[in-house]
Amino acid sequence: MMEQTSETLSHSDESHGLDLMADIQEKVQACMQCGTCTGSCPNSFAMDLTPRQLWRLVQLGEKDEIFNSKTFYLCSACYYCTLRCPRGLPLTETMSALKRLAAAQGISRYKQSSNFYGTFMDTVRRYGRVREMEFINRYFLSMKNPFFPISAGFMSIGLKLMKKRKIALEMPKLFGEGRFDRLFRKVEDLEARP
């Protein structure tokens, strides 16, 4: 029974993923490979694929190469490429759309980034507003590694903020009705509609 459920889920996830990929391809269909995006990107120095290369692979639908790359998770949403694109393409939005697709597919390479965004939204769902410390503890729990906060360099900044009484230790509430449970469920329903 369990197996059947997960199989059905993965099948629907896959077709959902195909829809999302088609939407993403449409966004950059008019890209003419001029490279203005790459020249404008403050993070391109750290990327394995440049933004220009990424858009070509998206046009070609090369999903393996796209999702082997960390390029879209290195987008910090500065909107320089969107501003300067001579074709007026929504490139920053397309980076976000790739993040969504990677998260929906649960690709382990992106676990740290997709957990960060996912746990942030869990906090919003529960309280309506973000409680920063509650969120960060939730994120640490999601990484399932007690040394993660230290290895990722969170300790010194956390201590600084606590000393200033800007944040307080707060453990996440994991059970019970959340402020936005109904709204989030409604959005999920609407998104699942064809």
Place this chain on the structure above:
Amino acid sequence: MKYIYYPGCSLEGTAQEYNASTQAALQAMGAELVELEDWTCCGASAAEATSHLLSMVLAARNLALGEKMEIDGDFLIPCSACYLNLRRVEDHVHRDETLLDKINEALKEEDLQYEGGIKVRHFLDVVATDFDPEDIKPLVKRDLSGLKVAPYYGCQALRPYTDFDDPQAPQCMEPLIQALGAQVHPWAMGAKCCGAALMTTKKEVALKLTGAILEAAQGADCIVTVCPMCEMNLEAYQGPISHAQGKDVGISILYLPQLMGMAFGLSEEELKLGLNLAITKEFRVKAGTL
């Protein structure tokens, strides 16, 4: 002048001093802020990375609350990410004809309806556009003429929506800083990215971006910011960046309305200057607040 004030989540926590100083500075300038009742998260950068519709619905919920308040005034938002999230709803509704119905079907769960029409504006837009520097000069009570200020605008207040300044070479803070009696530090980093959320997910990359900004600000007495995330990235990692660069790139970082409040003669407590992570004693002495 009256505005609907949307503080956003950071301003209740790590950016409390931005909240306090925004309200204090605008009050000194004679503006009235009415806080949006029952406001909730704008979606930040996380909603967009998980669900596009959710990012629209979370932002539109706040806009719908503003419409219900029936106040003749624009939204005023200090956080650049909150500003962008609320600002872009109208644009997306124009681009996708099925979106408005979906948003409103979701908002039925909250007994709300979004129609659109209220203008969404960044704090910086309001203070630079709605107030004449000549009207600000008479409010100055503390002499800041010894201070050299590097104006930092960041990204999302300027791009992709270019409502109030040049998105690549912004300058709207300069007449304001001069009206406050301080000097402007000339530099080309005002519109460069601080790394934003990469400071959490890809730290080594964000540290490089922030390091270049701090380095270019050397020679100034402080950098002023208009976004909680820029502020945090610039103030919290000066130690490790200086260590990595082999030289001290430390500098005082404060929010623009804190600088305004200082000029208006407000106290350190009123502006919560004690909460910033990188304001030096020398800076406070030079500014005359200590």
